[in-house]
Amino acid sequence: MRPFQYSKARALSDATQLASDASTMLIAGGTNLIDLMKLQVETPGTLADINSIGLREIEETGDGGLRLGALSTNTETAVHPRVRSDYPVLARAILAGATQQLRNKATNGGNLCQRTRCTYFTKPDQPCNKRDPGSGCGAIGGVAKLHAVLGASDQCIATYPGDMAVALSALDALVEIYSPDGSNRTVPVRDFHCLPGETPWRDNVLEAGEVITAVTLPPAVGGTQLYRKVRERSSYAFALVSIAALIKIEGGCFTRADLAFGGLAHKPWHDPRIAEALIGQAPSDELFDLAADILLENAQGHGDNDFKIPLARRTLHAVLSQAVEEAA
């Protein structure tokens, strides 16, 4: 690890001021950032510790939703009574990630900003447009088992590795962001992460010096809420494919079908056409096939990860079938 300065932010304004310096990085739980510093993938001149600026509350919003402080830990969030009762898809997604020790340190803001697990990205001697713009992409034509089948570009085929954001995308949650000029802005989770395009180094829409302050959940949504994560081991592994689902069936037909997918793209994948196809229809294998056709219309494998395309189809069938069974 390279030497770095350490600075403790005492207030939100300190944090934004410190982070406005391009060589400074914010540190929350440190469970992703410190690993990347040890590998010399991240080499900040200064670490600005934001653990003393508050933002730990989980509180009701005026409209009956829930505001999750950016510095609440993943554990505090997953075990919160309102999360467990009204947003079980979120609790399940968080608990499907990492380990208990990691979740005790990992924060909600840090979780949203975690970086890809592409092995070329984590090895500074390998070409990687995300780590070293213009150096090429080792994964294209290389080892690409974990990589994207949707929304990739010829610059980068990495996936976003997190679980929590997939559930937040299905829930249509909002990310609250505080900017260095003192203003606040709100971005839907569905628009927070970026596709690689021509700027693969850009993971999300945060601008220099901006700090995530909270994630806001809509009022309780009800329905059947599922999170299914397919991985190589039953724990301590990132998703090959994951699906967060909020399903309602009334009068024998889908009346709600909010689905988001992990492991398939550079961001949690949400395609509104899937809900449009399902809503108003009675469940059937043919309908589930149609939903999978829509999801995978433009899917493209890269050899090693071709298996993700049929796996996503089968997982979607399984999730929809389970939701129908539970809703009955």
Ligand SMILES: Cc1cc2nc3c(=O)[nH]c(=O)nc-3n(C[C@H](O)[C@H](O)[C@H](O)COP(=O)(O)OP(=O)(O)OC[C@H]3O[C@@H](n4cnc5c(N)ncnc54)[C@H](O)[C@@H]3O)c2cc1C
């Ligand atoms: C072995 C292992 C297995 C894991 N398995 C999973 C898994 O299965 N599923 C999963 O989802 N995750 C998994 N993780 C990732 C883990 O969830 C993340 O490391 C963690 O959530 C990051 O949170 P943190 O608070 O520690 O972030 P940090 O490491 O402190 O920060 C991560 C990034 O976020 C930025 N940041 C932090 N807080 C803010 C903020 N408020 N505003 C703006 N930027 C901010 C930092 O500057 C940094 O760039 C795993 C991690 C490890 C080490």
Ligand code: SF4
């Ligand atoms: S897939 Fe993206 S992160 Fe991985 S080597 Fe290519 S450019 Fe880097």
